[in-house]
Amino acid sequence: MRRGVKGAVIGGVCAVVLGGAGYGAYNFVSALNGDGGTGGGGPAVVKSGPPSGTEVKETAAKFFAAWEKGDASTAAGYTDFPEAARELLTAYGGDAHITKVHITPGTATGTTVPFTVRATVSYEGKSRPLGYESRLDVVRGKTSYRPLVDWQPSVVHPRLQKGDTLTTGESSTAPIEAVDRDGKVLTPQKYPSLGPILDELRKRYGDKTGGRAGVELVIRHGGAGAGETDGSGEAGSGAADTTLLTLAKGRPGKLHTTLSASAQAAAEAAVEKYADSSLVAVKPSTGEILAVANHRDDGFDAALLGERPPGSTMKIISAAALIDNGLTTANGPAPCPPSAVWQSQTFQNLKGLTPDEHATLSDSFARSCNTAFIKFADEVEVDTLTKEAQERFGLGQNNWQIGVPSFDGRVPAAGGPDTAAALIGQGQVQMSPLNMASVTATATTGTFRQPVIVPLGLDHREPAQARGLSPSTVQQLRAMMNRTATSGTAAGVMSGLSGNIGAKTGSAEADGQAKSDSWFTGYRGDVAAAAMVQDGGHGIDAAGPIVASVLRNAG
Structure with a gap:
């Protein structure tokens, strides 16, 4: 039977019986196809619509x-x-x-x-x-x-x-007792965000800490996700087993981490206030990761593995590139027009931002003027940001070895409108909160120190390398970030924080989302933190309060 004829017959039957088909109605598709019967020669009646x-x-x-x-x-x-x-x-x-x-x-x-x-x-x-x-x-x-x-x-x-599947038997690795930098025990019960990380640490280091395996019921997970590495630049062999029940305890070995129990507690409390939020805090002077926190229903570790456009927090790298390539300086010109066009694409500023044709780079950075950065698209090369990210900030080479899987950032040399979009953290640029916390750490010290969650010496990992920033560029970036935190777009969020502070706000549009992602990165003393909240709005709406809370309480 031709499709059009079948539709006509079904429609006619429904019109006679019910005057139309809807939820809870009956249809005769099965009978007309010959795949069912009543045994009495009549058509089989099959329910449609949601189950009763x-x-x-x-x-x-x-x-x-x-x-x-x-x-x-x-x-x-x-x-x-x-x-x-x-x-x-x-x-x-x-x-x-x-x-x-x-x-x-x-x-x-x-x-x-x-x-x-x-x-x-x-x-x-x-x-x-x-x-x-x-x-x-x-x-x-x-x-x-x-x-x-x-x-x-x-x-x-x-x-x-x-x-995933389930299996019970002698565990593939010995249990660990993970402790923070001060020897305090870290458990998923006390710090829920650490659950997947502790599982991964056990998988990697259980046989290096002198423990003995026990008997457990575990979830054996499928293969590694896209972009996930095993910490050596190679594709991971799958996520670590998740223990559901211990039938016979093994003997845990002690694993020292760089985490801080106080910073982790502050991070857990901060992200709990916002759905789909993630944060990472690092110690700029060493690259040590102090806290990793996520508040997500899907259990994904977006803090370390997320791949999202970072919005205007990317302007830290963009500003550094403009300075390093001699295109302007913090006190040099960076006019802020109401709009900017590049290769037929029009870019706008946030609603309510007053244009300033006489603005300096510091002015436009502190106010987060998009068009000021877009206007430099004619002067930068297609790979200018890519080189800056890789050579100065250590990003985008898939070679970080932090001790667990991580996404190492992506700043491709994309042409067309994406060259301009990348300057404001859109287009094909992808970052995680870990990446942006590291960017802030590099901006404030001048030295790229690959973040770590387990000391490198434990398994003799070789960290990723980058040449970092000149003292002049660092001085200018710190001044601009401090201005942003004290009188710019981040001033309200950072209010009340004493000492040496700086910040950068951001919001990023993502396909299919009604609201932008909220981004914020900042530092206080020797702590740098970055947060991202999907569908969170502006940087000061969600990510900003998370970072400020951690900076306030992480010491």
Whole structure:
């Protein structure tokens, strides 16, 4: 039957029976295709639209019952991706050695059913109870029209993601007791943001700290994400295992980190106030990472691995490039017109910014005038910013070895409008909070010190190198950042912070977002911090308060 004819027939039937098709209506697609019947010669009637409350309850009950019995094939048959479901549910009872499963459903909300799992993990004579909460959604099958469990790995356990599996046995690495720079123990219970980092540190250094492996139920994660490295410039072999339950304790080895418990506590408290926020704090005089914090529902470590346009915080690098290439100086001309056009693309300033045709670079930097930087697009080469970022700030060469995976920044030599856009942190420029904290550290000391979270000597890592900045450029950058913090766009956020301070605000547009990302980087004494909040708005709206709070409390 031709597609157009089939549509006409279905439409005609619906018009006669119901006067139109909608949610909760019936269709005859299955009968017309010949893939179903009533046994009495009449057309099969198949429901469409969202599953009803009864269907949700019955489908969840059948799925739970099969899961409890360890019947992976039957349970998987109640999902919309049975092959993937069967594989994980088989591992649940097999490789993970999880038995005596009892599932208690909660009250459904629409098509969502929360539930509690109580089970036992047994391995070579060792047993421990396992308990957790999860949820599932029931959807209408796209071709079968049956109510089915919307398959996600998180149905089986809320911490499972695509590509993950469960296994129980002797752990692949010995446990570690990670301590901060003052010997204080760091745990994911006290510092939730450190959970993935501590897992990775264990994976890398468990065999170097004298510990002994135990027996554990773990999540074995899939391959490394894009842009992720293993700290040596090579692609990582996958994220570290996540321990869910310990059946027999190993002996942890002590791992010294550069982190500061007080700075980490301040960072955790600061990001908690804003969704999708991330921060990194470093010690400029050494490059040591003091704190890493994320507040995200997806668990992604955007602080170290994020790849986002940094907006006007990029003007630190751009200003350095203009100075180093003799195009202007802090007190030299950098006019701020109301708009600027480069290669047919028009760039605007933030709403309400008064033009100033007589502005200096310091003026335009402190006020975050976009057009002042865009006007230099005719004078810079396509690779000017790329060279500045790589040779002076150590960015974009995929060779940082901080001790865990990191994204090392990206400033490509892009032509066209992107040459101008890069000057204000847009276009193809990508950074993480780690990158921008490092940029601020380099700007304030003149020396690029590759950030580290584990001392280099532990495994004899060779850090990335860059030649850094001249004393004159450093003096000018510090003066401009101090002016920004005391009388420019960051003054309100940095108010009340004493001592040697500086900052740069930023906001960056990202595709598909109604609001811009909020960026902010700043320093106080020997602490530099940078934060990013997705959909956070202007730099002073979200990222700024996070950085200021950490600078205020990290000492």
